Amino acid sequence: MSAEAFLQIRNVVKDFDGNRAVDNVSIDIAKGEVFALLGSSGCGKTTLLRMLAGFETPTSGTITLEGRDLAGLPPYARPMNMMFQSYALFPHLTVADNIAFGLKRDGLPAAEIAARVEAMLKLVQLGAYAKRKPHQLSGGQQQRVALARSLAKKPHLLLLDEPLGALDKKLREETQMELANIIEDVGVTCVMVTHDQEEAMTMASRIAVMSQGRFLQVGAPAEIYETPTSRFVADFIGNVNLMDGKLVEDEADHVIVDCGDLRHWVGHGITGTLGMAVTVAVRPEKIRIAAEPPEPEAGVRDAGFNRVQGTVKDMAYFGSFTVYHLQLASGRIVKISQGNTERQSATLTWGDSAWASWSPLSQVVLTQ
Amino acid sequence: MSALRRWLAGRAAVVGIPYVWLAVFFLLPFLVVAKISVSEMETTTFKDIVAWKDGAIAFSLNFGNYLLLVQDSLYFSTFVSSLKYAAVTTLLCLTIGYPFAYFMARARATLQPALLMLVMLPFWTSFLLRVYAWKALLTEHGLVAEAIEALGLDRALAALGLVPGAGQLMNTPFSLVLGMTYTYLPFMILPLYSNLAKMDLRLLEAASDLGATAWTAFWKITVPLSRAGIVAGAMLVFIPCVGEYVIPELLGGPQTQMIGRTLWDEFFSNNDWPMACAVAVTMVLLVIVPVAVFSRYQAEVQERRT
Amino acid sequence: MKRAAFFGTAAFNRAFARGWLLFGFAFLYVPIVALVVYSFNDSPVANVWRGFTFKWYAALVNDRELLAGLALSLKVAFSTACASVVLGTLAAFALTRYRRFFGRTLFAGMVAAPLVMPEVIIGLSLLLMLVSLQRATEAWFGVGFPERGMLTIWLGHLLLGMAYATVVVRARLQTLNPQLEEAAMDLGARPWQVFWLVTLPMISQALLSAFLLTFTLSLDDVVLSAFLSGPGATTMPLVIFSRARLGLNPSVNAVATIIITLVAIGVVAASLVLARNERRRAQDMAAANRGPSP
Numbered sequence: 001m002s003a004e005a006f007l008q009i010r011n012v013v014k015d016f017d018g019n020r021a022v023d024n025v026s027i028d029i030a031k032g033e034v035f036a037l038l039g040s041s042g043c044g045k046t047t048l049l050r051m052l053a054g055f056e057t058p059t060s061g062t063i064t065l066e067g068r069d070l071a072g073l074p075p076y077a078r079p080m081n082m083m084f085q086s087y088a089l090f091p092h093l094t095v096a097d098n099i100a101f102g103l104k105r106d107g108l109p110a111a112e113i114a115a116r117v118e119a120m121l122k123l124v125q126l127g128a129y130a131k132r133k134p135h136q137l138s139g140g141q142q143q144r145v146a147l148a149r150s151l152a153k154k155p156h157l158l159l160l161d162e163p164l165g166a167l168d169k170k171l172r173e174e175t176q177m178e179l180a181n182i183i184e185d186v187g188v189t190c191v192m193v194t195h196d197q198e199e200a201m202t203m204a205s206r207i208a209v210m211s212q213g214r215f216l217q218v219g220a221p222a223e224i225y226e227t228p229t230s231r232f233v234a235d236f237i238g239n240v241n242l243m244d245g246k247l248v249e250d251e252a253d254h255v256i257v258d259c260g261d262l263r264h265w266v267g268h269g270i271t272g273t274l275g276m277a278v279t280v281a282v283r284p285e286k287i288r289i290a291a292e293p294p295e296p297e298a299g300v301r302d303a304g305f306n307r308v309q310g311t312v313k314d315m316a317y318f319g320s321f322t323v324y325h326l327q328l329a330s331g332r333i334v335k336i337s338q339g340n341t342e343r344q345s346a347t348l349t350w351g352d353s354a355w356a357s358w359s360p361l362s363q364v365v366l367t368q
Numbered sequence: 369m370s371a372l373r374r375w376l377a378g379r380a381a382v383v384g385i386p387y388v389w390l391a392v393f394f395l396l397p398f399l400v401v402a403k404i405s406v407s408e409m410e411t412t413t414f415k416d417i418v419a420w421k422d423g424a425i426a427f428s429l430n431f432g433n434y435l436l437l438v439q440d441s442l443y444f445s446t447f448v449s450s451l452k453y454a455a456v457t458t459l460l461c462l463t464i465g466y467p468f469a470y471f472m473a474r475a476r477a478t479l480q481p482a483l484l485m486l487v488m489l490p491f492w493t494s495f496l497l498r499v500y501a502w503k504a505l506l507t508e509h510g511l512v513a514e515a516i517e518a519l520g521l522d523r524a525l526a527a528l529g530l531v532p533g534a535g536q537l538m539n540t541p542f543s544l545v546l547g548m549t550y551t552y553l554p555f556m557i558l559p560l561y562s563n564l565a566k567m568d569l570r571l572l573e574a575a576s577d578l579g580a581t582a583w584t585a586f587w588k589i590t591v592p593l594s595r596a597g598i599v600a601g602a603m604l605v606f607i608p609c610v611g612e613y614v615i616p617e618l619l620g621g622p623q624t625q626m627i628g629r630t631l632w633d634e635f636f637s638n639n640d641w642p643m644a645c646a647v648a649v650t651m652v653l654l655v656i657v658p659v660a661v662f663s664r665y666q667a668e669v670q671e672r673r674t
Numbered sequence: 675m676k677r678a679a680f681f682g683t684a685a686f687n688r689a690f691a692r693g694w695l696l697f698g699f700a701f702l703y704v705p706i707v708a709l710v711v712y713s714f715n716d717s718p719v720a721n722v723w724r725g726f727t728f729k730w731y732a733a734l735v736n737d738r739e740l741l742a743g744l745a746l747s748l749k750v751a752f753s754t755a756c757a758s759v760v761l762g763t764l765a766a767f768a769l770t771r772y773r774r775f776f777g778r779t780l781f782a783g784m785v786a787a788p789l790v791m792p793e794v795i796i797g798l799s800l801l802l803m804l805v806s807l808q809r810a811t812e813a814w815f816g817v818g819f820p821e822r823g824m825l826t827i828w829l830g831h832l833l834l835g836m837a838y839a840t841v842v843v844r845a846r847l848q849t850l851n852p853q854l855e856e857a858a859m860d861l862g863a864r865p866w867q868v869f870w871l872v873t874l875p876m877i878s879q880a881l882l883s884a885f886l887l888t889f890t891l892s893l894d895d896v897v898l899s900a901f902l903s904g905p906g907a908t909t910m911p912l913v914i915f916s917r918a919r920l921g922l923n924p925s926v927n928a929v930a931t932i933i934i935t936l937v938a939i940g941v942v943a944a945s946l947v948l949a950r951n952e953r954r955r956a957q958d959m960a961a962a963n964r965g966p967s968p
């Protein structure tokens with residue numbers, strides 16, 4: 001890995017009227033990466049993207065692309081292109097003219113422009129629609145034109161603003177894969193902004209979870225999901241059971257956390273002090289539920305850990321899996337997600353007594 | 369950095385050009401008028417307010433015009449009657465125009481563009497000619513005059529004091545108000561229609577679902593939501609009506625003194641510029657509150673939209 | 675779908691609505707129709723019908739005063755419309771694109787005020803300022819500027835026209851997706867290119883509306899023209915006004931009919947074209963969404 005990262009964001013701050021939208025953000029993005037900024041609305045991700053594009057100026061900090069400081073460069077002078085959430089296709093121009101727009105601004109010869117437009121149309125499989133106007137296209141087709149237009153100038157950096165936000169669910173699933181494939185084929189470095197975790201996890205190679213203008217955690221999708229470093233991130237991505245407790249035993253190969261109504265045996269050591277307050281995070285799909293008490297867990301000292309009995313308070317059938325809310329005697333609710341691996345396998349129902357159990361490799365201990 | 373400076377220069381031009389234009393041609397004239405209104409008239413010109421006399425600054429401010437306006441009952445009653453006629457016209461426009469705009473907005477969607485076009489057509493036709501048309505209709509033997517006389521309505525109008533006597537419909541308060549209502553009706557209908565057409569009908573469905581009668585739904589939902597349209601329409605009618613000149617001149621009479629005519633007469637007939645200016649300044653003060661309301665409402669609506 | 679019904683039966687409501695609309699339209703159109711009908715009236719007493727004739731139209735051809743007024747009015751109206759659209763567009767941009775600048779409230783107020791301010795006030799104040807200016811330039815440079823005439827009338831109409839044009843253009847700008855202009859910049863267009871290639875085509879219809887609106891306004895104006903005109907600069911409305919003041923005059927009816935016919939043709943044609951474009955657009959969009967999957 002070269003010492004100079006492709007895109008360097010250093011200590012960038014953006015203030016709007018005393019409201020800090022982006023709070024001292026720094027990150028290095030490598031060439032060819034697909035980097036996602038994930039967060040709910042108002043977290044600053046769109047502001048950061050717009051600063052990259054040149055529509056906003058950082059209050060302080062630097063942004064460097066390929067060694068070149070972007071400060072003072074207006075959007076039309078930057079070697080990057082953006083795909084907008086609303087697609088922003090020019091309604092008075094045809095599809096071909098939309099794609100050719102950026103190329104014409106560069107003053108390329110007509111023949112080259114035509115060739116490039118054709119190549120782009122082929123890339124997004126809209127060759128037959130070159131002469132149509134945007135309002136004559138469906139939502140999915142418009143999105144592809146927007147993508148083609150943003151790739152036409154072979155930008156060094158592609159910026160995506162909620163690329164799938166305007167599509168309905170079915171279309172979104174189909175397009176996610178396609179979009180990821182096209183970006184990979186073209187090989188362009190990509191920064192995308194989204195509030196949809198699925199989108200971020202399927203399309204990005206690295207995700208930054210943002211909240212209130214700050215990066216909370218940066219890492220590959222699996223890393224973010226399986227090893228969150230804070231309660232917020234654990235809670236933000238997917239579903240999770242967060243259980244507060246006290247660190248009772250701390251060894252190199254295991255720790256014990258006492259949460260009062262249940263006890264965790266976690267199969268790895270952490271750096272901490274005995275008696276400190278921690279939170280144990282366990283994802284619902286990693287907890288098993290059954291009517292009978294579970295078999296002893298491998299790697300766990302005895303049957304006093306990683307299991308608890310309760311009553312099924314609620315359950316929801318999702319087709320491919322079922323979610324159970326198991327209520328313990330203490331009143332705590334444990335969320336459990338079980339795949340329906342056999343047809344008509346549902347044996348538990350409301351009010352049943354059941355046991356939840358989990359492996360010592362399923363937990364993450366959080367100290368913040 | 370030069371790109372930024374260029375961008376700022378462009379912005380300065382976009383804001384600056386209309387701003388300077390308005391400052392010179394709209395704001396400055398008001399200041400000139402204010403100044404002249406307190407000047408003394410010297411044959412065909414007027415003395416400067418501030419002059420250098422005998423080594424000292426001498427002010428020659430003449431507030432006499434303003435005193436006259438306040439003291440002379442004729443001027444005062446003219447101001448009052450202008451406000452009165454404008455208010456009556458506004459109310460009539462609202463009474464006729466609101467149901468009109470409402471029914472237009474609730475008509476079949478395919479019909480609405482045609483209806484809108486039919487309302488716009490008189491608006492695009494010269495207003496002077498349409499006012500003149502009423503002159504023809506209300507003068508003796510005119511179509512409308514004959515119709516009114518035939519129905520005996522002219523006696524009712526005379527009883528109300530709107531016309532001096534039966535058969536004399538022209539150059540009366542009646543003809544004036546009729547003319548002004550007629551002219552300004554589209555100005556009331558258009559903002560109301562624009563507002564009512566955009567209203568979400570599902571709100572009424574929700575109200576009905578919750579047990580409101582149609583009448584209640586109308587007063588508690590439709591009317592409050594159309595408040596912006598009502599204010600816009602009312603201001604677009606009331607304020608210009610106060611200072612109307614052409615309609616009182618063509619359709620009004622000795623009974624209907626309007627301040628617009630007074631200003632005109634002071635300027636063109638009496639050649640008393642300071643007096644005309646004093647009248648103008650007073651008129652501005654009269655309408656400044658409604659104008660401020662209108663401007664503030666427009667700003668609010670724009671803010672909500674952007 | 676439930677319709678918001680009034681009191682009484684649905685049939686009564688429909689009849690009431692129709693009745694009111696009919697009454698309203700009759701009120702609006704009876705004078706116009708009367709004007710047209712009586713322009714063919716062969717009678718010395720203008721509003722008593724006696725017979726059909728074209729003589730008033732024939733007389734128009736020789737009516738030098740009216741024709742000169744018409745020529746002047748058309749010139750002033752055209753130049754007013756052009757300048758109003760330019761200034762109005764600038765003002766509309768200033769108000770929509772720039773959230774804050776020094777004296778924005780005052781600016782917004784100045785732009786909106788001519789819409790409602792009585793014309794006598796605008797006319798008087800503008801005239802007096804121009805007269806003061808004329809006197810001052812005469813004292814300083816020996817030649818007074820501006821002379822009262824076409825230029826001063828134009829200035830007055832422009833003030834009013836600018837206010838209307840701003841409203842029209844502003845309404846369109848506010849519905850414009852700002853991401854379109856950003857996209858253009860992102861693709862390499864400089865600010866003036868963005869305006870020319872993207873913004874302008876999208877507001878072109880509003881510009882045309884503003885042009886026609888201000889043209890009509892200027893053509894029709896009486897009060898401002900009266901205050902600001904000079905010797906030899908009499909607009910057509912002023913000619914008509916002075917005749918109307920004196921009494922009923924069939925030549926006015928003839929002019930009126932011609933104007934009404936032209937306006938009617940224009941408005942109807944424009945409405946039909948707009949309606950047809952809207953229909954086609956809706957069809958296109960429906961077809962696109964129904965069509966084969968992306």
